[in-house]
Amino acid sequence: EVQLVESGGGLVQPGGSLRLSCAASGFTFSSYEMNWVRQAPGKGLEWVSYISSSGSTIYYADSLKGRFTISRDNAKNSLYLQMNSLRAEDTAVYYCAREMATVDDAFDIWGQGTMVTVSS
């Protein structure tokens, strides 16, 4: 079964750091481009970051202002999001999402999400 499972969320104080992980299974992880998407409580979806299959190309949403770092370990079938200088507005469910294998960059597989709460 094709699956993505996020972990690493939790409660963190403002200014703190957190590292999210996304474990992939059921497909050749190293062949797929990956993304992080977040959703604040009661709000819509917001794209966060992209990484190419090899890890050589990375993009971030402008709103992050250099505080987040995406990475991957293809040997471990894992995607990561290092989040630093966290703010209350970063509180959200964070999803990892796989891009389609075709020329389309839509997200065909999503994890169940991991909740990040930034609060003192």
Add this chain to the structure above:
Amino acid sequence: DIQMTQSPSTLSASVGDRVTITCRASQSISSWLAWYQQKPGKAPKLLIYKASSLQSGVPSRFSGSGSGTEFTLTISSLQPDDFATYYCQQYNSYWTFGQGTKVEIK
């Protein structure tokens, strides 16, 4: 940045109704548009990609159309399982989602 605007924000409908949701892009995105369905507490599910291509396993009552800046998602006959929030997403330049359309029971 490309902005995506969906309308309406909320839609009240009955089982069997034909439902149409509109998504407008702030600039042309060709056909690089996807539609997702999300139910409370669940991850989004891909329904349509490239504006009108039905994702594998998605019922044929869902269809998409449009190109350039205006797009629509149509549910031909609303089923009980279809009450959810729907998002459009452009992927012409990075990725941007619309604000969502909640389809609720009338």
